[in-house]
Amino acid sequence: MAIINQATKELQVKIVYYGTAMGGKTTNLVQVHEHVQTAAGNKGKLVSLATNSDRTLFFDFLPIEAMAIKGFKTKFQLYTVPGQIIYNTTRQLVLRGVDGLVFVADSQYDKMAENVESFQNLQDNLKSLKMDLDDIPYVLQYNKRDLPNVAPVEYMEFLLNNREVQVPAFAAAASRCEGVFETLNMITRMLLHKFINQSVPQYA
Amino acid sequence: MAALPPLLEADVQQIDAALRELLTQAEATTALVMDQGGFLITHQGDDQQFDLTTIAALASGAFMANQSIANLVQETTFSSTYQQGDQHSLFVCTVDEQCFLLVIFQAQNSVGAVKYFAAAASDCIAAQLQQARERDPVASVDLAALNLADSESFFRRKR
Numbered sequence: 001m002a003i004i005n006q007a008t009k010e011l012q013v014k015i016v017y018y019g020t021a022m023g024g025k026t027t028n029l030v031q032v033h034e035h036v037q038t039a040a041g042n043k044g045k046l047v048s049l050a051t052n053s054d055r056t057l058f059f060d061f062l063p064i065e066a067m068a069i070k071g072f073k074t075k076f077q078l079y080t081v082p083g084q085i086i087y088n089t090t091r092q093l094v095l096r097g098v099d100g101l102v103f104v105a106d107s108q109y110d111k112m113a114e115n116v117e118s119f120q121n122l123q124d125n126l127k128s129l130k131m132d133l134d135d136i137p138y139v140l141q142y143n144k145r146d147l148p149n150v151a152p153v154e155y156m157e158f159l160l161n162n163r164e165v166q167v168p169a170f171a172a173a174a175s176r177c178e179g180v181f182e183t184l185n186m187i188t189r190m191l192l193h194k195f196i197n198q199s200v201p202q203y204a
Numbered sequence: 205m206a207a208l209p210p211l212l213e214a215d216v217q218q219i220d221a222a223l224r225e226l227l228t229q230a231e232a233t234t235a236l237v238m239d240q241g242g243f244l245i246t247h248q249g250d251d252q253q254f255d256l257t258t259i260a261a262l263a264s265g266a267f268m269a270n271q272s273i274a275n276l277v278q279e280t281t282f283s284s285t286y287q288q289g290d291q292h293s294l295f296v297c298t299v300d301e302q303c304f305l306l307v308i309f310q311a312q313n314s315v316g317a318v319k320y321f322a323a324a325a326s327d328c329i330a331a332q333l334q335q336a337r338e339r340d341p342v343a344s345v346d347l348a349a350l351n352l353a354d355s356e357s358f359f360r361r362k363r
Binding site: 001003012014032035036037044045047049058059061063064066074075077079089090093094096097098177181184185188189 | 208239240241242243244245255257258261262265268269272358359360361362
């Protein structure tokens with residue numbers, strides 16, 4: 001859960017990118033790392049715990065500081081989970097203490113079943129941690145829109161964004177950095193709104 | 205997952221004092237308190253040669269992975285882990301169900317001393333956290349000043 005440090009006026013927030021294997025979660029972090037505009041020293045190293053074939057083994061981690069927001073230093077910790085099914089225990093570990101989620105869906109038609117399965121897996125893993133998706137700000141990203149044979153956005157909305165409350169969704173081509181910052185800025189905005197509306201945030 | 209209790213500045217000062225004492229007694233380099241989510245809560249000691257934010261995130265993940273392994277071998281928990289290096293070694297132990305204490309120390313130093321003094325520091329930190337849990341929540345931090353009008357301004361892409 002987020003930490004608000006009263007002494008140093010710092011807000012620390014954890015955002016996890018979730019989704020199918022090879023869906024573009026790591027690519028999102030790589031693009032943020034390469035292209036984000038920050039003051040000197042406000043962007044940490046992108047740490048990837050990957051297999052020798054570049055598949056995420058444990059998680060990717062990018063600490064990053066947003067532009068100063070009226071006296072508060074806002075530090076974001078961006079994580080990805082491993083998409084491969086065999087690493088489900090690892091996904092549960094990474095979800096601990098999550099504040100906000102980006103679900104990265106692969107837009108290719110033949111990935112629709114995997115998207116739905118991964119979205120259900122996200123809800124199951126949150127339940128195992130006694131958390132509920134209804135209580136956590138999240139956004140959807142329909143990635144790989146630059147590839148042929150993609151499903152219409154409306155169809156993906158029907159599959160993934162048909163819960164009681166619809167959430168913001170973004171078409172993206174993360175490999176071209178399209179939609180990456182729009183997604184990150186929206187989840188950031190939703191998170192900060194949530195903190196403001198909470199009666200007693202955690203702070204130090 | 206249990207939430208970190210609301211902490212006042214005085215709580216952090218007490219925890220920092222415990223960490224400083226630990227560093228002196230164990231002749232360690234750096235000590236930090238982190239939570240299960242990978243957040244660095246506070247630290248004392250050398251923070252120039254180490255990226256403590258990343259260390260907290262990775263160590264938290266590794267420590268939690270060890271807890272899962274503990275369950276697989278019918279242990280409730282592994283209460284501490286020790287990683288030996290050539291230059292620096294790491295010792296991590298639980299403070300309470302929410303937080304860990306991590307100590308970085310010169311590899312030639314005795315891990316026994318670090319373990320011994322870390323246990324005392326851990327008790328002290330846990331007591332402070334417990335005190336915070338038992339205290340009535342006080343007025344929350346005023347985040348109303350956060351400017352949310354323009355979501356583009358949080359993270360901008362380089363042109």
